[in-house]
Amino acid sequence: MSVEQDTADHSQLLAKVRGPQDVKRMSAEQLEILAAEIRDFLIAKVSRTGGHIGPNLGVVELTLAMHRVFDSPRDRLLFDTGHQAYVHKIITGRQAGFDKLRQRGGLSGYPNQAESEHDLIENSHASTALSYADGLAKAYALRGESRSVVAVVGDGALTGGMCWEALNNIATAGNPLVIVVNDNGRSYSPTIGGLADHLSSLRLNPGYEKVLDTVKDALGSTPLVGKPMYEVLHAVKKGIKDAVAPQAMFEDLGIKYVGPVDGHDVPAVEAALRAAKNFGGPVIVHAVTRKGYGYRPAEEDEADCLHGPGGAFDVETGQLVAAPSVKWTHVFADELVAIADERPDVVGITAAMAEPTGIATLARKYPERVYDVGIAEQHAVTSAAGLALGGLHPVVAVYATFLNRAFDQVLLDVAMHKLPVTFVLDRAGITGPDGPSHYGIWDMSVFGVVPGLRIAAPRDAATLREELREATAVDDGPTVLRFPTGAVAGDLPAVRRVGTVDVLTESARTDVLLVAVGAFGHLGMEVAARVAEQGYGVTVVDPRWVRPVPGELVELAAAHRLVVTVEDGVRVGGVGDALAQAMRDADVRVPLRDLGVPADWHPHGTRAQILADLRLTAQDVARDVTGWISGLDGASVEPVRVTASDKAAQN
Ligand SMILES: Cc1ncc(C[n+]2csc(CCOP(=O)(O)OP(=O)(O)O)c2C)c(N)n1
Numbered sequence: 001m002s003v004e005q006d007t008a009d010h011s012q013l014l015a016k017v018r019g020p021q022d023v024k025r026m027s028a029e030q031l032e033i034l035a036a037e038i039r040d041f042l043i044a045k046v047s048r049t050g051g052h053i054g055p056n057l058g059v060v061e062l063t064l065a066m067h068r069v070f071d072s073p074r075d076r077l078l079f080d081t082g083h084q085a086y087v088h089k090i091i092t093g094r095q096a097g098f099d100k101l102r103q104r105g106g107l108s109g110y111p112n113q114a115e116s117e118h119d120l121i122e123n124s125h126a127s128t129a130l131s132y133a134d135g136l137a138k139a140y141a142l143r144g145e146s147r148s149v150v151a152v153v154g155d156g157a158l159t160g161g162m163c164w165e166a167l168n169n170i171a172t173a174g175n176p177l178v179i180v181v182n183d184n185g186r187s188y189s190p191t192i193g194g195l196a197d198h199l200s201s202l203r204l205n206p207g208y209e210k211v212l213d214t215v216k217d218a219l220g221s222t223p224l225v226g227k228p229m230y231e232v233l234h235a236v237k238k239g240i241k242d243a244v245a246p247q248a249m250f251e252d253l254g255i256k257y258v259g260p261v262d263g264h265d266v267p268a269v270e271a272a273l274r275a276a277k278n279f280g281g282p283v284i285v286h287a288v289t290r291k292g293y294g295y296r297p298a299e300e301d302e303a304d305c306l307h308g309p310g311g312a313f314d315v316e317t318g319q320l321v322a323a324p325s326v327k328w329t330h331v332f333a334d335e336l337v338a339i340a341d342e343r344p345d346v347v348g349i350t351a352a353m354a355e356p357t358g359i360a361t362l363a364r365k366y367p368e369r370v371y372d373v374g375i376a377e378q379h380a381v382t383s384a385a386g387l388a389l390g391g392l393h394p395v396v397a398v399y400a401t402f403l404n405r406a407f408d409q410v411l412l413d414v415a416m417h418k419l420p421v422t423f424v425l426d427r428a429g430i431t432g433p434d435g436p437s438h439y440g441i442w443d444m445s446v447f448g449v450v451p452g453l454r455i456a457a458p459r460d461a462a463t464l465r466e467e468l469r470e471a472t473a474v475d476d477g478p479t480v481l482r483f484p485t486g487a488v489a490g491d492l493p494a495v496r497r498v499g500t501v502d503v504l505t506e507s508a509r510t511d512v513l514l515v516a517v518g519a520f521g522h523l524g525m526e527v528a529a530r531v532a533e534q535g536y537g538v539t540v541v542d543p544r545w546v547r548p549v550p551g552e553l554v555e556l557a558a559a560h561r562l563v564v565t566v567e568d569g570v571r572v573g574g575v576g577d578a579l580a581q582a583m584r585d586a587d588v589r590v591p592l593r594d595l596g597v598p599a600d601w602h603p604h605g606t607r608a609q610i611l612a613d614l615r616l617t618a619q620d621v622a623r624d625v626t627g628w629i630s631g632l633d634g635a636s637v638e639p640v641r642v643t644a645s646d647k648a649a650q651n
Pocket of ligand 1 (some may be wrong): 309375402
């Protein structure tokens with residue numbers, strides 16, 4: 001049965017969508033039904049796996065309209081950040097994959113080239129789509145290819161500087177390019193900043209409903225023929241310009257503007273997109289949507305419109321099914337408040353992630369001491385430098401993966417000025433379901449090269465509190481505190497402290513020094529127990545401060561027969577590498593083996609699965625350590641596990 005014939009059995013429409021062409025054939029009435037079915041589907045599936053439910057419920061009609069007006073994959077549809085591409089995945093033949101969304105071997109939570117020819121960019125970090133689009137449009141122009149380039153960007157992502165760099169260039173280049181601004185007024189929480197204020201003034205304007213109607217009427221009664229149509233829109237828009245000003249901003253940049261259009265009205269969005277497509281130059285289509293649209297728990301969730309529940313949730317309430325646990329984030333958030341109570345100079349900065357990083361706890365108590373700068377990590381860092389120059393001690397709370405963006409700012413704007421800024425990196429190490437671009441595995445390598453920067457990796461709640469205090473007490477340079485995702489590890493007291501290094505266990509025999517970085521403390525203890533069963537003595541230490549390499553660590557290394565490091569970060573330039581260098585410098589000739597994450601792209605899955613894939617389990621590490629130490633005694637040793645990519649990266 002064709003899509004056209006299928007009006008009787010409404011529950012079947014979605015099942016018949018195998019590609020964009022099926023959506024193109026549908027009537028307006030069918031599209032409305034399909035949109036409802038897609039929402040039901042999203043809620044049913046994502047409530048079992050977790051994922052970005054709120055953003056996707058908000059772009060159902062927008063995505064349908066895009067696939068009707070444009071011809072993907074010939075035309076290129078780019079989703080900024082990529083977390084809102086579920087509907088696009090559903091339309092492009094990937095419905096079946098949603099049972100294993102974000103699970104190992106299953107559908108990625110972001111666009112993914114391996115999944116579909118309809119996915120060109122593999123993103124997840126915000127504010128890049130307009131730059132990709134600029135380049136693509138230039139390439140197609142130079143190669144003489146007539147293909148449309150369409151980029152969807154949220155008002156949250158538009159707070160990122162790259163978007164404005166891109167807009168500046170897009171305007172100058174003048175190539176045909178459609179920018180769909182998906183304006184729902186939210187990032188996680190309400191979007192901040194001057195642009196957001198402009199946009200929300202539009203939404204709050206009593207004339208807004210009328211505006212939408214006016215635009216719709218104009219579109220409905222005008223033949224959609226390229227430039228003339230655009231001029232009509234332009235005229236409509238000009239007429240209302242004074243009442244609802246934000247579009248002037250885009251026009252001043254030199255980019256045509258269509259809108260505002262009701263993003264939940266497929267025919268209206270379609271008409272605007274067709275007009276934009278036919279214009280022949282860069283056009284912004286401003287679509288106003290509601291995050292979580294059509295699902296009450298999301299629409300009513302004040303914190304973040306159910307932006308991205310990390311696991312299964314109850315469909316009725318939107319509440320997570322898993323029992324709440326104390327997370328690393330909570331420990332950090334509470335201790336920061338305790339420190340701020342004592343230290344009026346301590347302030348917080350977040351790049352649009354106040355709740356997920358826990359800095360919201362500080363903001364609730366001291367709203368005037370927390371700055372949400374939008375999705376602008378680079379600005380966050382240099383602004384923190386300014387705060388420090390002004391006599392404050394800023395704590396920049398950010399996911400480890402996102403600080404990569406601001407390397408130069410950390411290096412020159414903060415470190416070269418020896419400024420006391422503390423960077424708290426949440427979700428460091430292997431994170432899991434969000435996949436390769438969200439892993440926080442580069443920080444210890446990348447920031448390890450910054451002169452004067454100290455890095456701490458707590459192993460449990462007690463050391464997190466302690467190291468946060470130590471970090472905020474440093475007044476002559478930047479500090480980094482990094483911890484993983486999830487429930488905080490159980491307390492693991494030290495038997496003694498040597499300098500800044502905690503000794504977690506030791507034995508009469510000093511065969512192996514096992515350097516367990518951060519949350520790997522517990523793994524270290526288990527490894528020691530297993531290796532002890534083979535008759536070898538293992539000293540497990542937690543360096544606590546991994547950069548610069550503590551001198552005591554080198555001394556401890558010299559007192560053992562073998563050193564093994566295990567860290568939740570890339571091996572290249574990691575803690576193991578740094579210790580090996582420090583040992584060479586001190587002429588300590590004890591062999592060292594460094595275990596960590598190969599410098600590679602690791603697929604999504606749970607943290608435990610990926611760590612197991614990388615053989616970073618107590619069992620695997622114990623087997624390796626036993627093999628290596630017995631090898632020193634002349635027994636045969638299994639080959640060392642160094643991956644090809646590691647070798648390549650080290651070369
Ligand atoms: C560089 C970077 N910083 C932070 C994030 C985390 N993040 C993911 S989505 C999001 C909000 C995006 O808001 P918007 O673009 O308006 O999309 P919406 O979810 O509202 O549809 C943020 C801050 C990110 N993905 N990339």
